[in-house]
Amino acid sequence: MLFLGIGIVLLALKYLAMGPVAEWSWWVVLSPFGLAMVWWWWADATGYTKRKVMEREDKRKQARIDKSREAMGLKPKKPR
Structure with a gap:
C-alpha cells in the first residue's frame, strides 16, 4: 500500500x-x-496475506471470549 x-x-x-x-x-x-x-x-x-488475516481473526475471537468470561465473572485466560 x-x-x-x-x-x-x-x-x-x-x-x-x-x-x-x-x-x-x-x-x-x-x-x-x-x-x-x-x-x-x-x-x-x-501466504503472508492469509497469515495476517488469520492472526487478526484469532485476536478478535480471543477478545470476544475474554469479554464473555468477564461478563460471567470469570477471569480471562492469559494470552499465550
Whole structure:
C-alpha cells in the first residue's frame, strides 16, 4: 500500500509538472506501481496475506471470549 501511495503522489506531481519530479523519467515515476505489483505477488505466493488475516481473526475471537468470561465473572485466560 505504501508503494501505491508513493506512486500516486509521484504520478500527480509529474502530471502537474511540479517540483523536480517534472524532470524525472516516466520509468522512475511509474516504478512504485511495479514494486507494488511485486509486493502483492510475493505476499500472496508466500501466504503472508492469509497469515495476517488469520492472526487478526484469532485476536478478535480471543477478545470476544475474554469479554464473555468477564461478563460471567470469570477471569480471562492469559494470552499465550
